[in-house]
Amino acid sequence: MTKQHLLWWVKAVIHLLALTPITLNYYWSITDQNGADPVKAIIHFTGIGALNLLIITLMVSLIAKYFKKAWFMQTRRLIGLYCFFYAATHVLNFWWFELNFQFTLFIEELVKRPYIWLGMSGFVILFVLAVTSPFFAKRKLGKNWQLVHNWIYPASLLVWIHFYWSRKADITEPLIYLLIILSLLWFKRDKIGRWLKPNTRT
Numbered sequence: 001m002t003k004q005h006l007l008w009w010v011k012a013v014i015h016l017l018a019l020t021p022i023t024l025n026y027y028w029s030i031t032d033q034n035g036a037d038p039v040k041a042i043i044h045f046t047g048i049g050a051l052n053l054l055i056i057t058l059m060v061s062l063i064a065k066y067f068k069k070a071w072f073m074q075t076r077r078l079i080g081l082y083c084f085f086y087a088a089t090h091v092l093n094f095w096w097f098e099l100n101f102q103f104t105l106f107i108e109e110l111v112k113r114p115y116i117w118l119g120m121s122g123f124v125i126l127f128v129l130a131v132t133s134p135f136f137a138k139r140k141l142g143k144n145w146q147l148v149h150n151w152i153y154p155a156s157l158l159v160w161i162h163f164y165w166s167r168k169a170d171i172t173e174p175l176i177y178l179l180i181i182l183s184l185l186w187f188k189r190d191k192i193g194r195w196l197k198p199n200t201r202t
């Protein structure tokens with residue numbers, strides 16, 4: 001099998017793995033098979049899904065480097081876009097099913113629940129990364145493209161705080177996620193260091 005064929009198959013599997021669970025979850029919610037509170041269930045599912053996909057996006061370059069499979073890097077854009085897709089459905093579900101598209105209620109939520117601010121900041125970053133992900137945007141941004149896309153690192157922390165803060169009781173799961181995110185950031189410490197100290201950039 002050529003690398004192009006392999007990449008095609010890997011991308012097909014990514015589409016399948018990303019689209020099947022979200023479709024099933026909506027189906028279960030609509031047909032009342034998603035627990036006592038189907039709206040909460042779908043908000044939680046898409047939120048965790050977006051966070052998982054964000055973490056996988058951060059892992060892609062490490063996996064490609066470790067297994068010496070440079071072609072694997074070409075899956076990162078697709079996984080990143082699915083992260084944005086899950087995050088967008090998460091926000092939309094909240095705004096639609098919980099707030100009935102009422103902007104004033106959204107402002108009230110922002111005042112009442114500060115963790116929403118953090119989710120929104122994370123979402124704004126993911127939005128910018130998604131709209132600057134096409135190849136023409138990459139060409140246009142040139143060297144600045146990487147600087148813009150490094151914002152995925154602060155986004156991972158903002159989303160984590162949003163997740164942690166939204167949990168009222170058991171924090172075991174958020175702590176496991178924190179460990180994973182901090183390990184990934186540690187692996188990328190040189191790149192992050194160069195980004196934060198522009199004088200040392202090559």
Ligand code: HEM
Nearest residue numbers: 044047048050051087091094116119120122123159163166
């Ligand atoms: C405007 C932006 C956002 C809003 C309004 C929002 C809203 C919410 C709400 C209402 C909850 C449920 C809290 C509860 O159980 O009471 C939640 C949980 C969560 N959100 Fe968001 N969110 C936003 C952005 C994001 C983004 C960008 C991500 C990930 C990339 C994310 C990931 C999560 C996670 C992981 C949870 C916890 C789910 C769970 O406990 O199972 N959120 N969010």
